[in-house]
Amino acid sequence: MGGKCMEEKRIVLYINQFFGQIGGEEMAHIEPQSHDKPIGPGVGLSNLLPKNCTIVGTIICGDSYFNENLEEASATVGKMIKDFNPDLVIAGPAFNAGRYGMACGTVGKIAHDMGIPAVSGMYEENPGVEGYRQYLYIVETTNSAAGMRTALPAIAKLAGKIVNGEPMGTPAEEGYMSRGIRKNVFVEKRGSERAVDMLLKKLAGEEFETEYPIPVFDRVEPAAAITDLSNVTVALVTSGGIVPKGNPDRIEASSASHYGKYSIEGLDSLSSEGFQTAHGGYDPVYANDRPDRVVPVDAMRALEKEGKIGKLFPYFYTTVGNGTSVANAVSFATEIAKELVNEGVQAVILTST
Amino acid sequence: MVKEIERAGIAVVHVCTVTPISLTVGANRIVPAVAIPHPLGNPKLSEKEEFSLRRKLVEKALNAFGTPVSDQTVFED
Numbered sequence: 443m444g445g446k447c448m449e450e451k452r453i454v455l456y457i458n459q460f461f462g463q464i465g466g467e468e469m470a471h472i473e474p475q476s477h478d479k480p481i482g483p484g485v486g487l488s489n490l491l492p493k494n495c496t497i498v499g500t501i502i503c504g505d506s507y508f509n510e511n512l513e514e515a516s517a518t519v520g521k522m523i524k525d526f527n528p529d530l531v532i533a534g535p536a537f538n539a540g541r542y543g544m545a546c547g548t549v550g551k552i553a554h555d556m557g558i559p560a561v562s563g564m565y566e567e568n569p570g571v572e573g574y575r576q577y578l579y580i581v582e583t584t585n586s587a588a589g590m591r592t593a594l595p596a597i598a599k600l601a602g603k604i605v606n607g608e609p610m611g612t613p614a615e616e617g618y619m620s621r622g623i624r625k626n627v628f629v630e631k632r633g634s635e636r637a638v639d640m641l642l643k644k645l646a647g648e649e650f651e652t653e654y655p656i657p658v659f660d661r662v663e664p665a666a667a668i669t670d671l672s673n674v675t676v677a678l679v680t681s682g683g684i685v686p687k688g689n690p691d692r693i694e695a696s697s698a699s700h701y702g703k704y705s706i707e708g709l710d711s712l713s714s715e716g717f718q719t720a721h722g723g724y725d726p727v728y729a730n731d732r733p734d735r736v737v738p739v740d741a742m743r744a745l746e747k748e749g750k751i752g753k754l755f756p757y758f759y760t761t762v763g764n765g766t767s768v769a770n771a772v773s774f775a776t777e778i779a780k781e782l783v784n785e786g787v788q789a790v791i792l793t794s795t
Numbered sequence: 796m797v798k799e800i801e802r803a804g805i806a807v808v809h810v811c812t813v814t815p816i817s818l819t820v821g822a823n824r825i826v827p828a829v830a831i832p833h834p835l836g837n838p839k840l841s842e843k844e845e846f847s848l849r850r851k852l853v854e855k856a857l858n859a860f861g862t863p864v865s866d867q868t869v870f871e872d
Contacts, residue, residue, distance in 0.1 A: 470831070506831045509813045540816060541831070569816045662798045664823035665806035667863040676857075681796060682834065728833040732845075735836030740846060741853040750857065761796075775799030783803050791856050792797050794811035795831050 448494040451605045454528040455484040455500045456519065456549045458542050462502030467725040470506035470541075474515060476522045477502070483594060487532065490598035495605060499526040505541035506724070512548065520552045528558060530605045533578070535563025535593045536570060538585040538765045539723075543570025550578030561601045563593040564619075567768050571619055579604065579618045585697075585765065668789060677755035677787045679778060681763030681771075682736035682795040683721030684712065684729065693762055695722030701761035701774040703781075706754070711740035723764030724795045736793055755787050763794055797822040808856040810834060814869050824859045825869045826852065 459469040461482040480488045480497035488497050501522050508515045523531060531553040533546035543562075547570035550560040560578035564571050565585040574580075579600055583593040596617045603610060613620040631639075636653070643650040668674060685693055691702045706712070712733035719729040719736065734740045737758055746754045759778045763771070782790065798821045801807045809822035812834055817825045828834030835849045859870045 467832075510830055512815075541813060544813060544815060569819045572819045573815055660798070661821050662801045662823065664864045664866070664868075665801055665804065667861050668806055669861040671857055671860060679796065679800070725832045728836065728838050731838070732836060734849065735833040735838075735845075738835045738849050738853050741835070741850040744850060745853060745857070750854075771796050772799055775796035776803075778796075779800045779803035779805060782800070782805055787805060789806045789860050790800050790808075791853070792800070792807055792809050793828070793834055794809065794813075794817070795834055 448492070448606065451492075451495045451529045452498045452527060453491065453495055453601065453605070454523055454526045454531050455480060455487065455497050456523075456531060456533040456546065457482050457484070457500060457502055458508075458536075458539075458545065459502060459504045462500070464502065467723070468727075470504045470725060472502075472504035473507055474501055474503040474518045474522060476500075476525070483535070483590065486590075486594050487598050490595050492602040492606060495530075495602060497532075498528065503545065505539070505545060508545040508548070509541045515545075516548060516552055519549060520556070523549075523553060523558070524556065530601055531558055531560040532597060532601055533560060533562040535581070535583050535590070535597060536568060537563070537583050537587055537589060537593070538565040538568055540569050540763075540765075541723075543568035544573065546570055547574025547577070547580075550574050550580075554578060559604050561597055561604065561618075563597050566619065575619060576621050576623065579616075579621070581618050671751045671789065672749055673752040674788045675753040675755050675786055676742070676751045676789045676791065677782055678706075678737050678739065678742065678758040679790050679792045680737050680758065680760050680794070681766075682724075682729065682760070682793055683719045683762035683764070684717055684733045684737045684758075684760050685720045687716055687718050689718070689720045693720045693760070695720055695762060696764040696766075698762040698764075698766045698770065701759055701778065703757050703759050703778075705757055706739050707756040709739060710743045712737060721762045721764055721795060723762075729795075736795060738791075738793070742791075755782070755785065806860050808859045810852065810856055818867055818869070821867070823864055823867050824862070825867070826856050826859055827869065827871065828852065 481500040533549040536542035546562040553560040554577040563581040563583040717733040
Protein backbone atom coordinates (compact mmCIF):
# COMPACT_ATOMS: atom_id res chain seq x y z
CA MET A 443 0.00 0.00 0.00
CA GLY A 444 1.49 3.29 -1.00
CA GLY A 445 0.48 6.89 -1.48
CA LYS A 446 -0.31 9.56 1.04
CA CYS A 447 -3.63 9.42 2.82
CA MET A 448 -5.42 12.71 2.18
CA GLU A 449 -6.44 14.63 5.26
CA GLU A 450 -10.16 14.75 6.00
CA LYS A 451 -11.58 18.15 5.16
CA ARG A 452 -14.69 19.68 6.68
CA ILE A 453 -17.00 21.81 4.57
CA VAL A 454 -20.00 23.90 5.62
CA LEU A 455 -22.76 24.84 3.18
CA TYR A 456 -24.83 28.04 3.41
CA ILE A 457 -28.16 28.10 1.54
CA ASN A 458 -31.43 30.03 1.61
CA GLN A 459 -34.91 28.96 2.69
CA PHE A 460 -35.87 27.76 -0.77
CA PHE A 461 -32.90 25.47 -1.39
CA GLY A 462 -33.14 24.45 2.27
CA GLN A 463 -36.56 23.02 1.36
CA ILE A 464 -38.36 25.14 3.92
CA GLY A 465 -40.44 27.27 1.60
CA GLY A 466 -40.53 30.03 -0.96
CA GLU A 467 -40.92 33.77 -0.52
CA GLU A 468 -43.41 33.28 2.30
CA MET A 469 -40.53 31.82 4.33
CA ALA A 470 -37.89 34.38 3.34
CA HIS A 471 -38.10 35.87 6.82
CA ILE A 472 -36.76 32.85 8.75
CA GLU A 473 -33.77 33.25 11.03
CA PRO A 474 -30.57 31.22 10.58
CA GLN A 475 -30.73 27.56 11.50
CA SER A 476 -27.97 24.98 11.62
CA HIS A 477 -28.10 21.30 10.62
CA ASP A 478 -25.47 18.58 11.04
CA LYS A 479 -25.81 17.23 7.53
CA PRO A 480 -25.87 18.21 3.84
CA ILE A 481 -29.25 19.54 2.67
CA GLY A 482 -30.55 20.50 -0.77
CA PRO A 483 -27.62 21.17 -3.14
CA GLY A 484 -25.41 19.81 -0.35
CA VAL A 485 -26.50 16.30 -1.25
CA GLY A 486 -25.42 16.75 -4.86
CA LEU A 487 -22.22 18.44 -3.79
CA SER A 488 -21.35 15.56 -1.45
CA ASN A 489 -21.24 13.24 -4.45
CA LEU A 490 -19.10 15.64 -6.47
CA LEU A 491 -16.52 16.73 -3.91
CA PRO A 492 -13.22 14.82 -3.53
CA LYS A 493 -13.46 11.76 -1.29
CA ASN A 494 -11.65 13.42 1.58
CA CYS A 495 -14.20 16.26 1.79
CA THR A 496 -17.34 16.01 3.88
CA ILE A 497 -20.16 18.49 4.22
CA VAL A 498 -20.39 18.48 7.99
CA GLY A 499 -23.20 20.99 8.25
CA THR A 500 -25.72 23.16 6.43
CA ILE A 501 -26.77 26.62 7.54
CA ILE A 502 -30.12 27.83 6.23
CA CYS A 503 -31.34 31.43 6.43
CA GLY A 504 -34.22 33.37 4.87
CA ASP A 505 -33.08 35.77 2.15
CA SER A 506 -35.16 38.64 3.46
CA TYR A 507 -34.13 38.04 7.07
CA PHE A 508 -30.43 38.08 6.15
CA ASN A 509 -30.64 41.27 4.09
CA GLU A 510 -32.88 43.12 6.53
CA ASN A 511 -30.80 42.16 9.59
CA LEU A 512 -27.25 42.16 8.29
CA GLU A 513 -25.55 42.60 11.65
CA GLU A 514 -27.51 40.02 13.61
CA ALA A 515 -27.59 37.51 10.78
CA SER A 516 -23.85 37.87 10.22
CA ALA A 517 -23.12 37.37 13.90
CA THR A 518 -25.37 34.31 14.18
CA VAL A 519 -24.16 32.70 10.96
CA GLY A 520 -20.58 33.50 11.89
CA LYS A 521 -20.97 31.66 15.17
CA MET A 522 -22.62 28.70 13.45
CA ILE A 523 -19.74 28.47 10.99
CA LYS A 524 -17.21 28.68 13.82
CA ASP A 525 -18.96 25.88 15.71
CA PHE A 526 -18.53 23.57 12.71
CA ASN A 527 -14.82 24.39 12.49
CA PRO A 528 -14.73 23.97 8.69
CA ASP A 529 -11.80 24.08 6.29
CA LEU A 530 -13.96 25.74 3.65
CA VAL A 531 -17.42 27.27 3.24
CA ILE A 532 -19.64 26.89 0.18
CA ALA A 533 -22.45 29.44 -0.20
CA GLY A 534 -25.29 29.08 -2.70
CA PRO A 535 -25.08 28.88 -5.71
CA ALA A 536 -27.26 31.99 -5.94
CA PHE A 537 -27.40 32.34 -9.76
CA ASN A 538 -29.11 35.70 -10.39
CA ALA A 539 -31.03 35.95 -7.11
CA GLY A 540 -30.04 39.34 -5.72
CA ARG A 541 -30.75 38.93 -2.01
CA TYR A 542 -29.36 35.41 -2.03
CA GLY A 543 -26.22 36.62 -3.81
CA MET A 544 -25.74 39.39 -1.26
CA ALA A 545 -26.17 36.88 1.56
CA CYS A 546 -23.72 34.42 -0.02
CA GLY A 547 -21.24 37.22 -0.57
CA THR A 548 -21.56 38.34 3.02
CA VAL A 549 -21.09 34.76 4.23
CA GLY A 550 -17.97 34.63 2.06
CA LYS A 551 -16.67 37.76 3.76
CA ILE A 552 -17.48 36.35 7.19
CA ALA A 553 -15.50 33.21 6.36
CA HIS A 554 -12.69 35.29 4.86
CA ASP A 555 -12.43 37.33 8.04
CA MET A 556 -12.10 34.07 9.98
CA GLY A 557 -9.32 32.93 7.68
CA ILE A 558 -11.53 30.33 5.99
CA PRO A 559 -11.71 30.18 2.17
CA ALA A 560 -15.18 30.29 0.60
CA VAL A 561 -16.68 29.40 -2.76
CA SER A 562 -19.99 30.44 -4.26
CA GLY A 563 -21.67 30.51 -7.67
CA MET A 564 -23.42 33.53 -9.20
CA TYR A 565 -24.54 34.98 -12.49
CA GLU A 566 -22.26 37.84 -13.48
CA GLU A 567 -24.95 40.50 -12.95
CA ASN A 568 -25.75 39.40 -9.41
CA PRO A 569 -24.98 42.39 -7.14
CA GLY A 570 -23.25 39.91 -4.82
CA VAL A 571 -20.44 39.63 -7.37
CA GLU A 572 -19.61 43.32 -7.45
CA GLY A 573 -19.98 43.65 -3.72
CA TYR A 574 -17.99 40.67 -2.52
CA ARG A 575 -15.80 39.26 -5.29
CA GLN A 576 -12.60 40.00 -3.43
CA TYR A 577 -13.53 37.87 -0.40
CA LEU A 578 -14.40 34.56 -1.98
CA TYR A 579 -14.18 32.54 -5.18
CA ILE A 580 -17.37 33.05 -7.17
CA VAL A 581 -17.90 30.51 -9.93
CA GLU A 582 -19.70 32.00 -12.92
CA THR A 583 -23.11 30.41 -13.44
CA THR A 584 -26.12 30.84 -15.69
CA ASN A 585 -28.85 33.21 -14.61
CA SER A 586 -31.26 30.66 -13.20
CA ALA A 587 -31.31 27.52 -11.10
CA ALA A 588 -31.71 25.55 -14.32
CA GLY A 589 -27.93 25.83 -14.39
CA MET A 590 -27.56 23.85 -11.14
CA ARG A 591 -26.26 20.76 -12.95
CA THR A 592 -23.29 22.67 -14.37
CA ALA A 593 -22.77 24.95 -11.37
CA LEU A 594 -22.40 22.20 -8.75
CA PRO A 595 -19.60 20.26 -10.46
CA ALA A 596 -17.71 23.52 -11.07
CA ILE A 597 -18.10 24.57 -7.44
CA ALA A 598 -17.15 21.13 -6.14
CA LYS A 599 -14.05 21.02 -8.32
CA LEU A 600 -12.88 24.47 -7.26
CA ALA A 601 -13.65 23.83 -3.59
CA GLY A 602 -11.72 20.57 -3.72
CA LYS A 603 -8.69 22.23 -5.25
CA ILE A 604 -8.66 25.05 -2.73
CA VAL A 605 -9.16 22.89 0.33
CA ASN A 606 -6.52 20.39 -0.77
CA GLY A 607 -4.02 23.12 -1.55
CA GLU A 608 -3.71 22.25 -5.22
CA PRO A 609 -2.14 24.80 -7.57
CA MET A 610 -4.70 27.19 -9.02
CA GLY A 611 -4.77 28.63 -12.51
CA THR A 612 -6.21 31.93 -13.67
CA PRO A 613 -9.87 32.78 -13.06
CA ALA A 614 -10.66 31.88 -16.66
CA GLU A 615 -8.97 28.50 -16.30
CA GLU A 616 -10.68 27.64 -13.03
CA GLY A 617 -14.10 29.05 -13.95
CA TYR A 618 -14.43 31.73 -11.28
CA MET A 619 -14.83 35.47 -11.68
CA SER A 620 -11.75 37.58 -11.20
CA ARG A 621 -11.24 38.95 -7.73
CA GLY A 622 -8.94 41.81 -8.54
CA ILE A 623 -6.04 40.10 -6.78
CA ARG A 624 -2.72 40.47 -8.45
CA LYS A 625 -0.38 37.49 -8.52
CA ASN A 626 3.12 37.75 -9.86
CA VAL A 627 4.14 35.11 -12.38
CA PHE A 628 7.21 34.63 -14.52
CA VAL A 629 6.76 34.48 -18.29
CA GLU A 630 9.24 34.03 -21.13
CA LYS A 631 8.74 37.28 -23.01
CA ARG A 632 9.46 40.59 -21.32
CA GLY A 633 6.68 43.17 -20.89
CA SER A 634 7.77 45.48 -23.69
CA GLU A 635 7.70 42.63 -26.22
CA ARG A 636 4.27 41.52 -25.08
CA ALA A 637 2.95 45.06 -25.29
CA VAL A 638 4.28 45.53 -28.82
CA ASP A 639 2.82 42.15 -29.85
CA MET A 640 -0.57 43.29 -28.56
CA LEU A 641 -0.35 46.63 -30.33
CA LEU A 642 0.59 45.02 -33.64
CA LYS A 643 -2.42 42.72 -33.32
CA LYS A 644 -4.69 45.62 -32.48
CA LEU A 645 -3.48 47.67 -35.44
CA ALA A 646 -4.04 44.70 -37.73
CA GLY A 647 -7.56 44.31 -36.39
CA GLU A 648 -6.71 40.91 -34.92
CA GLU A 649 -7.94 39.57 -31.60
CA PHE A 650 -5.73 39.96 -28.57
CA GLU A 651 -6.14 39.51 -24.86
CA THR A 652 -5.36 42.38 -22.57
CA GLU A 653 -3.37 41.59 -19.46
CA TYR A 654 -5.17 44.25 -17.47
CA PRO A 655 -8.74 45.22 -18.36
CA ILE A 656 -9.30 48.86 -17.46
CA PRO A 657 -12.14 48.91 -14.87
CA VAL A 658 -15.27 50.72 -15.95
CA PHE A 659 -16.55 53.06 -13.27
CA ASP A 660 -20.00 54.00 -14.36
CA ARG A 661 -21.02 56.64 -11.87
CA VAL A 662 -23.44 59.45 -12.49
CA GLU A 663 -22.90 62.92 -11.05
CA PRO A 664 -25.49 63.49 -8.30
CA ALA A 665 -28.22 65.91 -9.37
CA ALA A 666 -28.11 69.34 -7.76
CA ALA A 667 -30.20 69.74 -4.62
CA ILE A 668 -33.78 70.96 -5.03
CA THR A 669 -34.62 72.72 -1.79
CA ASP A 670 -38.05 74.00 -2.75
CA LEU A 671 -40.24 71.29 -4.20
CA SER A 672 -43.44 73.32 -4.03
CA ASN A 673 -43.22 74.07 -7.75
CA VAL A 674 -41.78 70.75 -8.79
CA THR A 675 -43.53 67.81 -10.45
CA VAL A 676 -42.41 64.61 -8.79
CA ALA A 677 -42.94 61.19 -10.38
CA LEU A 678 -43.07 57.71 -8.85
CA VAL A 679 -41.19 54.83 -10.48
CA THR A 680 -40.86 51.34 -9.06
CA SER A 681 -39.06 48.06 -9.58
CA GLY A 682 -41.48 46.46 -7.14
CA GLY A 683 -43.85 45.37 -9.88
CA ILE A 684 -47.06 47.16 -8.84
CA VAL A 685 -49.52 46.87 -11.74
CA PRO A 686 -53.27 47.27 -12.29
CA LYS A 687 -55.19 44.23 -11.01
CA GLY A 688 -54.93 41.43 -13.51
CA ASN A 689 -51.56 42.64 -14.81
CA PRO A 690 -53.07 43.68 -18.17
CA ASP A 691 -49.70 44.16 -19.84
CA ARG A 692 -48.41 40.85 -18.56
CA ILE A 693 -45.25 42.16 -16.95
CA GLU A 694 -43.26 39.05 -16.08
CA ALA A 695 -42.74 37.95 -12.47
CA SER A 696 -39.05 37.63 -13.22
CA SER A 697 -36.73 38.83 -16.00
CA ALA A 698 -39.17 41.52 -17.09
CA SER A 699 -39.08 42.21 -20.80
CA HIS A 700 -40.98 45.47 -20.55
CA TYR A 701 -42.32 48.12 -18.16
CA GLY A 702 -45.73 49.68 -17.66
CA LYS A 703 -47.04 53.23 -17.35
CA TYR A 704 -50.25 53.56 -15.39
CA SER A 705 -52.52 56.47 -14.57
CA ILE A 706 -53.03 57.62 -10.99
CA GLU A 707 -55.06 60.63 -12.09
CA GLY A 708 -57.65 61.40 -9.44
CA LEU A 709 -56.48 58.55 -7.21
CA ASP A 710 -55.76 59.29 -3.57
CA SER A 711 -54.21 55.87 -3.02
CA LEU A 712 -53.65 52.51 -4.70
CA SER A 713 -56.41 50.14 -3.63
CA SER A 714 -56.08 46.38 -3.37
CA GLU A 715 -59.08 46.08 -5.69
CA GLY A 716 -57.43 48.16 -8.37
CA PHE A 717 -53.81 47.13 -8.08
CA GLN A 718 -51.51 44.20 -7.24
CA THR A 719 -47.90 43.21 -7.54
CA ALA A 720 -46.54 41.14 -10.42
CA HIS A 721 -43.11 40.70 -8.80
CA GLY A 722 -42.22 37.08 -8.12
CA GLY A 723 -39.20 37.77 -5.95
CA TYR A 724 -40.79 38.72 -2.65
CA ASP A 725 -43.78 37.63 -0.59
CA PRO A 726 -46.63 39.49 -2.38
CA VAL A 727 -49.23 39.43 0.40
CA TYR A 728 -48.38 42.84 1.90
CA ALA A 729 -48.11 44.61 -1.46
CA ASN A 730 -51.36 43.09 -2.70
CA ASP A 731 -53.10 44.07 0.49
CA ARG A 732 -51.98 47.66 0.24
CA PRO A 733 -50.04 48.59 -2.94
CA ASP A 734 -49.17 52.00 -1.43
CA ARG A 735 -46.63 50.06 0.61
CA VAL A 736 -44.55 49.80 -2.57
CA VAL A 737 -45.73 52.82 -4.57
CA PRO A 738 -46.69 55.45 -1.96
CA VAL A 739 -49.46 57.27 -3.85
CA ASP A 740 -51.44 58.00 -0.68
CA ALA A 741 -48.56 59.76 1.06
CA MET A 742 -47.54 61.65 -2.08
CA ARG A 743 -51.12 62.80 -2.69
CA ALA A 744 -51.38 64.10 0.87
CA LEU A 745 -48.13 66.02 0.49
CA GLU A 746 -49.30 67.36 -2.87
CA LYS A 747 -52.52 68.62 -1.30
CA GLU A 748 -50.46 70.38 1.38
CA GLY A 749 -48.30 72.03 -1.24
CA LYS A 750 -45.12 70.25 -0.14
CA ILE A 751 -44.64 69.23 -3.76
CA GLY A 752 -45.94 71.10 -6.78
CA LYS A 753 -47.57 68.14 -8.46
CA LEU A 754 -47.59 64.37 -8.37
CA PHE A 755 -47.05 63.20 -11.96
CA PRO A 756 -50.31 61.58 -13.05
CA TYR A 757 -48.64 58.31 -14.08
CA PHE A 758 -46.34 55.89 -12.32
CA TYR A 759 -43.88 53.64 -14.13
CA THR A 760 -43.38 50.08 -13.05
CA THR A 761 -41.35 47.03 -13.82
CA VAL A 762 -40.25 43.94 -11.97
CA GLY A 763 -36.72 44.07 -10.69
CA ASN A 764 -36.48 40.32 -10.11
CA GLY A 765 -33.57 39.02 -12.16
CA THR A 766 -34.21 41.63 -14.81
CA SER A 767 -31.10 42.16 -16.90
CA VAL A 768 -29.03 45.29 -16.51
CA ALA A 769 -29.39 45.89 -20.25
CA ASN A 770 -33.18 45.85 -20.01
CA ALA A 771 -33.23 48.02 -16.91
CA VAL A 772 -31.04 50.58 -18.66
CA SER A 773 -33.24 50.55 -21.74
CA PHE A 774 -36.49 50.93 -19.75
CA ALA A 775 -35.10 53.76 -17.66
CA THR A 776 -33.68 55.60 -20.68
CA GLU A 777 -37.13 55.65 -22.30
CA ILE A 778 -38.86 56.56 -19.06
CA ALA A 779 -36.38 59.37 -18.40
CA LYS A 780 -36.94 60.81 -21.89
CA GLU A 781 -40.69 60.98 -21.31
CA LEU A 782 -40.28 62.48 -17.87
CA VAL A 783 -37.92 65.16 -19.13
CA ASN A 784 -40.40 66.05 -21.88
CA GLU A 785 -43.15 66.33 -19.27
CA GLY A 786 -41.13 68.65 -17.08
CA VAL A 787 -40.65 66.20 -14.22
CA GLN A 788 -37.65 67.25 -12.14
CA ALA A 789 -37.63 64.64 -9.40
CA VAL A 790 -38.30 60.93 -9.17
CA ILE A 791 -38.77 58.73 -6.14
CA LEU A 792 -37.83 55.22 -7.22
CA THR A 793 -38.97 52.48 -4.86
CA SER A 794 -37.47 49.00 -4.78
CA THR A 795 -38.31 45.87 -2.84
CA MET B 796 -32.72 52.50 -13.50
CA VAL B 797 -31.85 55.09 -10.85
CA LYS B 798 -28.63 55.98 -12.66
CA GLU B 799 -30.20 56.27 -16.10
CA ILE B 800 -32.93 58.62 -14.86
CA GLU B 801 -30.37 60.75 -13.03
CA ARG B 802 -28.16 60.72 -16.12
CA ALA B 803 -31.00 62.45 -17.99
CA GLY B 804 -30.82 65.30 -15.47
CA ILE B 805 -33.66 64.33 -13.11
CA ALA B 806 -32.96 64.18 -9.38
CA VAL B 807 -33.62 60.69 -8.04
CA VAL B 808 -34.03 59.32 -4.55
CA HIS B 809 -33.87 55.53 -4.26
CA VAL B 810 -36.08 54.19 -1.48
CA CYS B 811 -35.02 50.60 -0.95
CA THR B 812 -34.34 48.07 1.77
CA VAL B 813 -31.13 46.41 0.63
CA THR B 814 -29.03 49.59 0.55
CA PRO B 815 -25.80 47.71 -0.26
CA ILE B 816 -27.34 46.80 -3.61
CA SER B 817 -28.34 50.41 -4.20
CA LEU B 818 -24.77 51.50 -3.45
CA THR B 819 -23.33 48.84 -5.73
CA VAL B 820 -25.50 49.91 -8.67
CA GLY B 821 -24.58 53.56 -8.11
CA ALA B 822 -27.57 55.42 -6.68
CA ASN B 823 -26.57 58.79 -5.21
CA ARG B 824 -29.41 59.54 -2.81
CA ILE B 825 -30.61 56.49 -0.91
CA VAL B 826 -33.30 56.27 1.75
CA PRO B 827 -33.44 52.93 3.60
CA ALA B 828 -36.88 51.32 3.48
CA VAL B 829 -38.70 49.22 6.09
CA ALA B 830 -38.58 45.70 4.69
CA ILE B 831 -38.33 43.86 1.39
CA PRO B 832 -41.99 42.87 1.01
CA HIS B 833 -43.25 46.23 2.31
CA PRO B 834 -40.64 48.93 1.76
CA LEU B 835 -42.96 51.81 2.65
CA GLY B 836 -45.21 50.10 5.16
CA ASN B 837 -45.49 47.92 8.21
CA PRO B 838 -48.44 45.51 8.38
CA LYS B 839 -47.98 45.21 12.14
CA LEU B 840 -49.09 48.80 12.64
CA SER B 841 -52.62 50.19 12.55
CA GLU B 842 -53.71 51.83 9.32
CA LYS B 843 -53.23 55.28 10.78
CA GLU B 844 -49.77 54.52 12.22
CA GLU B 845 -48.71 52.89 8.98
CA PHE B 846 -49.75 55.89 6.91
CA SER B 847 -47.83 58.10 9.28
CA LEU B 848 -44.76 55.90 8.83
CA ARG B 849 -45.12 55.98 5.04
CA ARG B 850 -45.54 59.72 5.03
CA LYS B 851 -42.42 60.17 7.15
CA LEU B 852 -40.40 58.02 4.74
CA VAL B 853 -41.63 60.00 1.75
CA GLU B 854 -40.80 63.24 3.57
CA LYS B 855 -37.33 61.86 4.18
CA ALA B 856 -37.03 61.27 0.45
CA LEU B 857 -38.17 64.83 -0.25
CA ASN B 858 -35.57 66.14 2.21
CA ALA B 859 -32.96 64.09 0.42
CA PHE B 860 -33.77 65.97 -2.79
CA GLY B 861 -33.05 69.17 -0.90
CA THR B 862 -29.66 67.94 0.38
CA PRO B 863 -26.63 68.66 -1.78
CA VAL B 864 -24.50 65.52 -2.09
CA SER B 865 -21.13 65.06 -3.73
CA ASP B 866 -21.01 61.29 -3.43
CA GLN B 867 -23.33 58.36 -2.79
CA THR B 868 -25.25 59.11 0.39
CA VAL B 869 -27.50 56.89 2.50
CA PHE B 870 -29.93 59.01 4.47
CA GLU B 871 -30.11 56.99 7.70
CA ASP B 872 -32.28 58.19 10.59
